[in-house]
Amino acid sequence: MNFGLTPEQEELQRSARRFLQAEWPPAAAHAVFAANHDGYPRELYGRMAQLGWMGVLAPREASGLGGSFLDAALLTEELGRAAVAGPYLANTLAVWALRQVGSGVAKHWLPLLASGQSIGTFAWFEGDSQTWPVALQTRLTLGRFGIRVHGVKRFVLDAHVADAMLVVGLVVSAGRRSTAVVVVPGSQQGIKIRTMDDVDRTRRIHEVEFDGVTVPRRSLIALGTSADRLLARVYDAAAVLLAADSLGGAQKLLEMTVEYAKVRQQFGRPIGSFQAIKHRCAEMVAQIEPARSLVWYAAHAIDALPRQAACAASLAKGHLSEVYVSVAESALRVHGGIGFTWEHDLHIWFKRAQWNRYAFGSPERHRERVAQELRW
Amino acid sequence: MDLTYSPEHEAFRRQLRAWLRKNLGSWRRGQERLDYDDPRRIERAKQWQRVLYEAGYVAMSWPKEYGGQGADPITQAIVDEELVRAQAPGLIGQMGIQMVGPTLIQFGTEEQKRRFLPKILTAEEIWCQGYSEPNAGSDLASLQTRAELVGDEFIVNGQKIWTSNAQFADWMFCLVRTDPKAPKHQGISYLLIDMKSPGIGVRPLVQMTGERGFNEVWFENVRVPRDQLVGELNQGWQVANATLLHERNMLGAATRTQELFAALVRLAKLTSQGGKSVIENPVVRQRLAALAMRVEAVRYHALRQLTDTVLGRPRGIAASVNKLVATELNHDIAACALDLLGSYATQSSQSKFALDHGKWIREFMFTLGMIIGGGTSEIQKNIIAERSLGLPREPRHLPREPRPETGQ
Numbered sequence: 001m002n003f004g005l006t007p008e009q010e011e012l013q014r015s016a017r018r019f020l021q022a023e024w025p026p027a028a029a030h031a032v033f034a035a036n037h038d039g040y041p042r043e044l045y046g047r048m049a050q051l052g053w054m055g056v057l058a059p060r061e062a063s064g065l066g067g068s069f070l071d072a073a074l075l076t077e078e079l080g081r082a083a084v085a086g087p088y089l090a091n092t093l094a095v096w097a098l099r100q101v102g103s104g105v106a107k108h109w110l111p112l113l114a115s116g117q118s119i120g121t122f123a124w125f126e127g128d129s130q131t132w133p134v135a136l137q138t139r140l141t142l143g144r145f146g147i148r149v150h151g152v153k154r155f156v157l158d159a160h161v162a163d164a165m166l167v168v169g170l171v172v173s174a175g176r177r178s179t180a181v182v183v184v185p186g187s188q189q190g191i192k193i194r195t196m197d198d199v200d201r202t203r204r205i206h207e208v209e210f211d212g213v214t215v216p217r218r219s220l221i222a223l224g225t226s227a228d229r230l231l232a233r234v235y236d237a238a239a240v241l242l243a244a245d246s247l248g249g250a251q252k253l254l255e256m257t258v259e260y261a262k263v264r265q266q267f268g269r270p271i272g273s274f275q276a277i278k279h280r281c282a283e284m285v286a287q288i289e290p291a292r293s294l295v296w297y298a299a300h301a302i303d304a305l306p307r308q309a310a311c312a313a314s315l316a317k318g319h320l321s322e323v324y325v326s327v328a329e330s331a332l333r334v335h336g337g338i339g340f341t342w343e344h345d346l347h348i349w350f351k352r353a354q355w356n357r358y359a360f361g362s363p364e365r366h367r368e369r370v371a372q373e374l375r376w
Numbered sequence: 377m378d379l380t381y382s383p384e385h386e387a388f389r390r391q392l393r394a395w396l397r398k399n400l401g402s403w404r405r406g407q408e409r410l411d412y413d414d415p416r417r418i419e420r421a422k423q424w425q426r427v428l429y430e431a432g433y434v435a436m437s438w439p440k441e442y443g444g445q446g447a448d449p450i451t452q453a454i455v456d457e458e459l460v461r462a463q464a465p466g467l468i469g470q471m472g473i474q475m476v477g478p479t480l481i482q483f484g485t486e487e488q489k490r491r492f493l494p495k496i497l498t499a500e501e502i503w504c505q506g507y508s509e510p511n512a513g514s515d516l517a518s519l520q521t522r523a524e525l526v527g528d529e530f531i532v533n534g535q536k537i538w539t540s541n542a543q544f545a546d547w548m549f550c551l552v553r554t555d556p557k558a559p560k561h562q563g564i565s566y567l568l569i570d571m572k573s574p575g576i577g578v579r580p581l582v583q584m585t586g587e588r589g590f591n592e593v594w595f596e597n598v599r600v601p602r603d604q605l606v607g608e609l610n611q612g613w614q615v616a617n618a619t620l621l622h623e624r625n626m627l628g629a630a631t632r633t634q635e636l637f638a639a640l641v642r643l644a645k646l647t648s649q650g651g652k653s654v655i656e657n658p659v660v661r662q663r664l665a666a667l668a669m670r671v672e673a674v675r676y677h678a679l680r681q682l683t684d685t686v687l688g689r690p691r692g693i694a695a696s697v698n699k700l701v702a703t704e705l706n707h708d709i710a711a712c713a714l715d716l717l718g719s720y721a722t723q724s725s726q727s728k729f730a731l732d733h734g735k736w737i738r739e740f741m742f743t744l745g746m747i748i749g750g751g752t753s754e755i756q757k758n759i760i761a762e763r764s765l766g767l768p769r770e771p772r773h774l775p776r777e778p779r780p781e782t783g784q
Contacts, residue, residue: 003679282757290673319669367665
């Protein structure tokens, strides 16, 4: 019985924090907001790849770190704390999916994604929102010469830089509809990418249209119940990683707010000496500290407690996205006018909190999922 | 991260469960309908603690020489979990076991430990807490109950209030002012007072729940032997704070929150509206799941602190966070139950129309009391903000300014 991090995990988190403080200061996030261009910070990602972060969840024989899911959550927490832009989340989910399947295509892409040579992403959700399961419109037609992909995906993370897209669609055969996942190279003819301009510019999301794109049959990595199981597992992974990102962001906002409350003077004293301010800050602590344990548990459950993993993931995602949004709002109220400006750091995290809240299922969706998992 | 228990701990848990299955029987909670301070209830509650003690399950982590078993914190946590899981009654001696006992282990003299600790465990001596006074609540260090050292005795005069269980307690751990000239935190001492001493008067106060839980206590020239001083003379504030820390952890126990939430879910499953269980209602599901997220966070947070305890790591202001988070959550759980009951929410426990024995309106009020007792939520927030976040303290002496004319 040991509910805590190993010394190695503590060191991983500490070194990630130091690294990102140096390599991705708030000025870097501001630059992303100012430019609003369609690339990603390749230099930073090159160094993250050297550290093995792009393949934290991939086995060592596939150029990965062979880390636990909790390791990935700790890194993601630090990326959330620093508000790092770019395809880390998208790539990590693709790595997570590919390591669950053993086919040749997966074996081809996994080391490329894990080493950071290529970037992977999921093309999963469609019109409505990012909940799962939903009825899919995208069709995968299995023909003699390959699989034809036809459909329009939305909320596709980092599609503009993706070398491999894991496309989720339906295979209809003899009246039976089965979920399937195929790997489509980003360079394939017939892919149209349109940016969905989000207020959170640390995230780049897109609408991606597959207009009769054809890939070889071996690109199919999961079909039917195995695809449903795979996607459930990826959905849980996404939920936990977003919870971890939210945890890191909330902690950053707390620290930013406390620092400001110590130096900002009104009525001849620091505003942090007023209970109206001090209590808001204490409430942030009271929200964040227990929530951290929930994130650790959910991450641990992904690896070690398969039967509890889905419930734990939804508990963590639902709760942490509420906590992050609430902490962000409190942070803004304590900062007052300065926090409402584009120049101040706060809006970067404020907007990331809003994005995290709805990505991969709103809190409402995760609460209902918890109810179902608990057989209520 | 390893959430499996060792074979020894697993075996211990099985043995404890088997014991509870065999022995809990009529002791199970909610069997009785006696008043809170009815002597028959108290006698029975003492018997239950005695039974549990003789089986070896009370305060197992205490040192062997004082009646404990020197058990590790995980074993103690297993006992806490299993007692709640089996719906065993709470222990009447809990303020002794969870508050003054650990304080004596830390600060008491060898004689004090040998004299008091074993009888706390057996429920032979029940303790109450003499902290609050009419003019010293959140500002506890303003307390005015005086104790003068005359020869080998303290002479105590003054008044305490909100003293839970004083009407049947045998002993009180009490804060008294021993140096009125010193700054207020530096003139306080921590005394152990025999409640049968001449000069002590106790008057029960009826709480809003209708129970006689707490009391007013008066001291008139009460003589307390000097060897019942805990810690140094005038250095009682430090000792008092150690007890407060234990109290916050007791009030912020995750097991209690889990138990209350489990009862809420049972209620939601059993309550029906329009022929359907309310747990099928999407609004109810949303509320329950939102609470479940907070309850589970508290539960895993407690496991994390257990590990910190095992590893001997400092827990910082965890006790204040526990107290704040758990008591507020308990109240929200009770409030949700009232909403599920609708018009039946306010039926008293005596009403034959009451649902779920009318327990939730009492729980709703009682949980609010726990937000106030042991240091209000607002006080806990001050502690978190000042001691953990390093925010500046409130100015202790506000500058005197001319009173503005209000024109009224």
